[in-house]
Each structure stands twice: as C-alpha cells, then as structure tokens.
Amino acid sequence: xxxxxxxxxxxxxxxxxxxxxxxxxxxxxxxxxxxxxxxxxxxxxxxxxxxxxxxxxxxxxxxxxxxxxxxxxxxxxxxxxxxxxxxxxxxxxxxxxxxxxxxxxxxxxxxxxxxxxxxxxxxxxxxxxxxxxxxxxxxxxxxxxxxxxxxxxxxxxxxxxxxxxxxxxx
Numbered sequence: 001x002x003x004x005x006x007x008x009x010x011x012x013x014x015x016x017x018x019x020x021x022x023x024x025x026x027x028x029x030x031x032x033x034x035x036x037x038x039x040x041x042x043x044x045x046x047x048x049x050x051x052x053x054x055x056x057x058x059x060x061x062x063x064x065x066x067x068x069x070x071x072x073x074x075x076x077x078x079x080x081x082x083x084x085x086x087x088x089x090x091x092x093x094x095x096x097x098x099x100x101x102x103x104x105x106x107x108x109x110x111x112x113x114x115x116x117x118x119x120x121x122x123x124x125x126x127x128x129x130x131x132x133x134x135x136x137x138x139x140x141x142x143x144x145x146x147x148x149x150x151x152x153x154x155x156x157x158x159x160x161x162x163x164x165x166x167x168x169x170x
Contacts, residue, residue, distance in 0.1 A: 008060030019060035025076030031149045088122040095136040098165025102140045
C-alpha cells in the first residue's frame with residue numbers, strides 16, 4: 001500500500017460505510033457494524049498503525065453514489081492480498097450486477113475446483129465490500145451463506161440488486 005490513506009464516511013441505503021483509499025485507489029470499503037472510532041482502529045491494523053491518514057467524506061460519498069445510485073464514475077482499486085486471494089477477488093468482480101455465482105463455480109473458474117473452502121476464506125477476507133461484490137457468492141444449494149456484516153444484510157443486498165437489475169437500473 002502507498003504510504004498515506006485517506007478515509008471517509010457516507011450513508012448508504014444499507015447503513016453507514018467507511019471508504020479508504022491510497023494514491024493508487026480504493027483499498028477498503030466496509031459497512032460500519034460498530035462506532036467510527038472502533039472501525040478506524042480496526043482498519044488501522046490492516047493499513048498499519050503508523051500509516052498517515054486523513055479524513056475526506058467527499059471521496060466516500062462519491063463511492064457511495066457510484067455503488068448505490070449508479071453515478072457513472074470509474075473507481076480504481078488498490079487491492080492487496082496473496083496471489084490466490086487476488087485471483088479469487090478478480091473472479092468475483094466478474095459476477096454481473098443482480099446475479100450470483102457459487103463458491104464452487106468461483107473455484108472452478110480460477111482453475112482450482114477442489115479449493116472451495118480456500119475460495120470461501122479468500123472471499124471472507126475481501127477488504128472492499130460491494131466493489132469486490134462478495135455478497136454475490138452463494139452456496140451450491142442456493143442459500144446465501146454467511147457475510148461479514150450478517151446474513152440479513154447479504155440477503156437485502158441481493159434482493160436490492162435483483163430488483164434494480166430487473167428494472168434495468170444496473
């Protein structure tokens with residue numbers, strides 16, 4: 001990661017989000033499941049405790065508009081992970097808006113059909129919610145499975161996307 005992180009907060013239809021970016025792009029996007037200070041402390045562990053940070057809610061609000069309002073603005077990502085994680089995350093980004101894929105399908109698409117559990121672990125470690133749409137990955141039996149912010153939010157996100165896609169608002 002670059003040596004400086006800018007972060008900010010925005011409201012989304014599904015609760016408050018925190019978005020962080022380096023000079024290279026968005027490196028973190030999370031739904032707040034506890035207070036802001038706890039979230040910043042938690043993310044500082046991932047960014048590095050001594051990483052210089054600044055707050056800019058404008059950047060977070062732009063990302064929120066792109067994701068939830070369809071604002072046409074490219075978002076560059078700055079993803080950091082193992083080679084395996086990056087392969088999984090890039091494959092997850094190929095799942096079309098309003099559609100789903102199974103953990104097994106993702107494993108097969110990256111050429112690792114027996115690595116379903118490893119794929120699930122990589123998906124669970126995705127640092128950029130919605131932009132790497134891990135909520136679109138479900139179990140082979142059609143059940144949604146777990147989500148970092150709870151199964152209920154995952155189901156709401158899937159239903160919201162399906163409704164927007166059906167209206168042609170993807």
